Amino acid sequence: MNRPTQTRPRVEHLDHDRIDAALARITMVARTMDSLYAIPGTKIRLGLDAILGLVPVAGDLISQAIATYIIWEARQLGVSKLTLARMFANTLVDTMIGAVPLAGDVFDVVFRANMKNLRILQRHLEKRGYRPAAERTVIEGEYRRVA
Helix, strand or coil: CCCCCCCCCCHHHCCHHHHHHHHHHHHHHHHHHHCCEECCCCCCEECHHHHHCCCCCHHHHHHHHHHHHHHHHHHHCCCCHHHHHHHHHHHHHHHHHHCCCCHHHHHHHHHCHHHHHHHHHHHHHHHCCCCCHHHCEEECCEEECCC
């Protein structure tokens, strides 16, 4: 039985504008989930992940679902299976430990799985030759940094 193979385009073959748009969405979600609010008088930031974690079970499941969106976006960009596995491991650790009452809420503030996943994705893209829009300018149909 032959199964049609449906492969995603690799990062190297994607349009920079498409990657920029995906990174903007992922950055917004990661910051909202992990560092939306600053606690006055401290350098501590927390996001909806920590707030949702206060609701037993359901809050952690909602946070996991939102974190899975970031992984889905990365998959759409064609990142490697290893990168996806690392991102999934971060969200799994965040969900499992975050489900522990009280200690899990503190862990959510400190661990910031979504921001970690954003950095993993950015490093993966940079290794594949992608540069953020702020670092590019048009030169000979190619994007390069102007300093």
